[in-house]
Amino acid sequence: MWKIGVVGFGNVSQGLLRILDKKAQTLKERYGFGCTVTAIADPVKGSVLNTSGLDIGGLLAEFDHKGDLKAHPHATDMGTIDIIRQSEADIVVEATITNLKTGEPGVTHIRTALEAGKHVVSTNKGPVSTSLPDLLEVARNHGVEYLFEGVVLSGTPAINLARDALAGCDISRVLGIVNGTTNYILTRMEEGMAYEEALAKAQELGYAEADPTGDVEGWDAAVKAQVLANVLMGKALRIEDVDKRGITGITSENIQAAKSRGNRIKLIAEVASTGSKVSAKVAPMELPLSHPLANIMDAVNALTFTTDHLGDVTIIGPGAGRVETGQALLTDILSIHRKRG
Amino acid sequence: MWKIGVVGFGNVSQGLLRILDKKAQTLKERYGFGCTVTAIADPVKGSVLNTSGLDIGGLLAEFDHKGDLKAHPHATDMGTIDIIRQSEADIVVEATITNLKTGEPGVTHIRTALEAGKHVVSTNKGPVSTSLPDLLEVARNHGVEYLFEGVVLSGTPAINLARDALAGCDISRVLGIVNGTTNYILTRMEEGMAYEEALAKAQELGYAEADPTGDVEGWDAAVKAQVLANVLMGKALRIEDVDKRGITGITSENIQAAKSRGNRIKLIAEVASTGSKVSAKVAPMELPLSHPLANIMDAVNALTFTTDHLGDVTIIGPGAGRVETGQALLTDILSIHRKRG
Numbered sequence: 001m002w003k004i005g006v007v008g009f010g011n012v013s014q015g016l017l018r019i020l021d022k023k024a025q026t027l028k029e030r031y032g033f034g035c036t037v038t039a040i041a042d043p044v045k046g047s048v049l050n051t052s053g054l055d056i057g058g059l060l061a062e063f064d065h066k067g068d069l070k071a072h073p074h075a076t077d078m079g080t081i082d083i084i085r086q087s088e089a090d091i092v093v094e095a096t097i098t099n100l101k102t103g104e105p106g107v108t109h110i111r112t113a114l115e116a117g118k119h120v121v122s123t124n125k126g127p128v129s130t131s132l133p134d135l136l137e138v139a140r141n142h143g144v145e146y147l148f149e150g151v152v153l154s155g156t157p158a159i160n161l162a163r164d165a166l167a168g169c170d171i172s173r174v175l176g177i178v179n180g181t182t183n184y185i186l187t188r189m190e191e192g193m194a195y196e197e198a199l200a201k202a203q204e205l206g207y208a209e210a211d212p213t214g215d216v217e218g219w220d221a222a223v224k225a226q227v228l229a230n231v232l233m234g235k236a237l238r239i240e241d242v243d244k245r246g247i248t249g250i251t252s253e254n255i256q257a258a259k260s261r262g263n264r265i266k267l268i269a270e271v272a273s274t275g276s277k278v279s280a281k282v283a284p285m286e287l288p289l290s291h292p293l294a295n296i297m298d299a300v301n302a303l304t305f306t307t308d309h310l311g312d313v314t315i316i317g318p319g320a321g322r323v324e325t326g327q328a329l330l331t332d333i334l335s336i337h338r339k340r341g
Numbered sequence: 342m343w344k345i346g347v348v349g350f351g352n353v354s355q356g357l358l359r360i361l362d363k364k365a366q367t368l369k370e371r372y373g374f375g376c377t378v379t380a381i382a383d384p385v386k387g388s389v390l391n392t393s394g395l396d397i398g399g400l401l402a403e404f405d406h407k408g409d410l411k412a413h414p415h416a417t418d419m420g421t422i423d424i425i426r427q428s429e430a431d432i433v434v435e436a437t438i439t440n441l442k443t444g445e446p447g448v449t450h451i452r453t454a455l456e457a458g459k460h461v462v463s464t465n466k467g468p469v470s471t472s473l474p475d476l477l478e479v480a481r482n483h484g485v486e487y488l489f490e491g492v493v494l495s496g497t498p499a500i501n502l503a504r505d506a507l508a509g510c511d512i513s514r515v516l517g518i519v520n521g522t523t524n525y526i527l528t529r530m531e532e533g534m535a536y537e538e539a540l541a542k543a544q545e546l547g548y549a550e551a552d553p554t555g556d557v558e559g560w561d562a563a564v565k566a567q568v569l570a571n572v573l574m575g576k577a578l579r580i581e582d583v584d585k586r587g588i589t590g591i592t593s594e595n596i597q598a599a600k601s602r603g604n605r606i607k608l609i610a611e612v613a614s615t616g617s618k619v620s621a622k623v624a625p626m627e628l629p630l631s632h633p634l635a636n637i638m639d640a641v642n643a644l645t646f647t648t649d650h651l652g653d654v655t656i657i658g659p660g661a662g663r664v665e666t667g668q669a670l671l672t673d674i675l676s677i678h679r680k681r682g
Contacts, residue, residue: 019509019650031508155651157506164679165498165506167372168360168671292657295636309360309668310496313658316633317651327650330509338505339679 005089008096009042015326039087046070103130121332123150150328156317169307180299218246235278243281346430349437350383356667380428387411435463444471462673464491491669497658510648521640559587584622
């Protein structure tokens with residue numbers, strides 16, 4: 001029986017807990033997996049701690065009703081770091097808000113957990129971007145895992161696909177549509193919408209944030225390119241090393257001109273390994289319709305891995321969403337269960 | 342250090358051994374994986390046995406030069422069953438010729454190995470089609486693994502993708518292009534070739550056999566549908582339970598008519614789970630070009646999994662080939678190493 005501690009109780013953690021609650025029986029039968037959640041640390045929504053295990057169904061019901069956990073019988077004022085240490089958790093879920101500049105507070109949460117001998121599963125892009133080599137070394141030194149499938153393509157297998165299912169292959173290149181917001185905008189623009197209108201629609205649907213800079217200027221895609229380079233090609237690229245251009249310079253005229261040539265403009269993240277050199281970039285590319293990535297529309301994401309043993313292998317799936325990203329955490333937890341259970 | 346025994350020394354086993362030889366250092370560094378091959382059993386090409394480990398590079402060079410292993414210093418007249426038992430192998434690779442009617446001799450090879458406490462990795466569709474529940478029970482009773490990634494989509498992650506990378510998801514439906522030969526023929530027919538001409542071209546390229554029945558009448562796709570149903574949906578469907586129609590009834594007129602409607606005809610394997618009922622079928626389907634499977638051309642294969650947590654996830658990659666199928670065996674071996682090493 002695994003003990004799980006949750007840090008950050010936003011959509012993603014809630015998505016995971018809903019799955020764990022609903023699928024407890026299935027996970028037991030199919031994978032011999034069982035868990036209790038012993039702690040949730042969230043200074044805004046309220047923290048709870050019970051090392052004997054919380055009643056997840058009851059807790060989610062209370063949260064849905066009240067919007068926070070502050071009146072929960074096991075509510076605590078303890079700080080997040082102390083909760084991590086006292087949670088008795090075997091696996092810590094880190095899903096706090098991403099900060100691409102410092103990685104904090106995620107980096108400190110993850111480091112604290114790893115140093116306490118706890119595995120970490122995380123969807124937080126900040127720590128992976130700012131501190132991956134460092135955190136992986138801490139994990140190695142403490143004999144635990146630090147997994148982050150959800151950082152690229154949410155629950156659609158990307159990192160675990162490349163590491164496990166493609167194990168034994170050398171990956172020389174990855175091309176991807178890794179940002180759903182910009183792909184949604186480009187899809188609407190091809191249908192005739194102006195950029196501003198398509199962006200407003202993406203914001204209305206919750207794909208784009210009020211300040212869309214992170215998506216439309218390519219920051220989000222650049223982090224994912226950086227992570228893929230570092231994880232799959234063993235290099236320690238920094239985010240500044242990613243040659244980045246977003247879609248703000250793309251006009252309806254560009255898109256219609258590409259269309260008239262039988263092509264389509266996509267915002268493409270590209271990671272390539274040549275000899276000992278690894279490069280990563282993000283830029284709009286005009287692809288022929290015969291290219292597997294040219295047909296990825298709306299908010300869907302996709303990655304094409306170029307490998308030595310299989311040639312090109314492409315995976316297509318969702319890139320965001322509460323349940324989708326909760327699934328990424330679950331797949332990492334089950335991966336730890338498979339290896340360490 | 343894993344000991345590996347190889348049964349059947351055709352293209353696929355040769356592909357695996359070439360990878361193991363070429364990548365020994367990489368596999369050591371990246372996965373802490375090391376192996377020796379102690380036996381190769383092939384009544385036609387010659388059998389060799391050396392429980393201290395064979396020199397793979399030398400053996401492959403000799404095979405390339407002479408076309409068989411009959412003059413190898415460790416050549417043996419021992420029968421295959423005895424070789425399996427005396428190989429001291431931890432993992433047996435079963436890659437003999439497929440027999441869809443009886444599964445033999447594969448079933449006997451696999452059963453012998455499992456009963457001797459050896460893991461089995463196999464690309465042989467026959468035993469999976471005729472005897473899967475039985476062989477999985479033998480494996481369970483002896484505490485070993487029976488893995489067969491290569492049976493569907495060769496080394497392109499399919500079974501392991503669904504079982505490991507999508508772990509935690511319920512899969513309610515799988516749609517796939519699982520036979521490269523028929524997809525190649527349909528692609529050429531869309532370009533204007535007649536069926537007979539396209540088939541001849543596929544035979545010339547080695548995609549189709551002299552007797553193309555297994556491909557064009559849908560038998561190969563039906564077995565893959567059966568395997569997907571049984572592995573992913575836990576049912577024991579027999580090959581006769583798969584509702585099967587191939588492409589022999591498809592005319593150039595059908596294909597051009599679909600094209601004029603903006604659609605494309607593909608031979609689709611479909612597996613669906615509704616309540617406690619699981620169905621599997623193979624039939625030509627007319628898909629809109631917006632469907633991910635409509636854009637899979639030539640001999641490429643693809644599967645779309647419909648899941649509860651992620652919606653649709655599609656994987657695209659090669660479906661055949663020596664190195665590609667060798668990679669499938671390697672990924673299964675590395676999966677055993679990860680879990681049991």
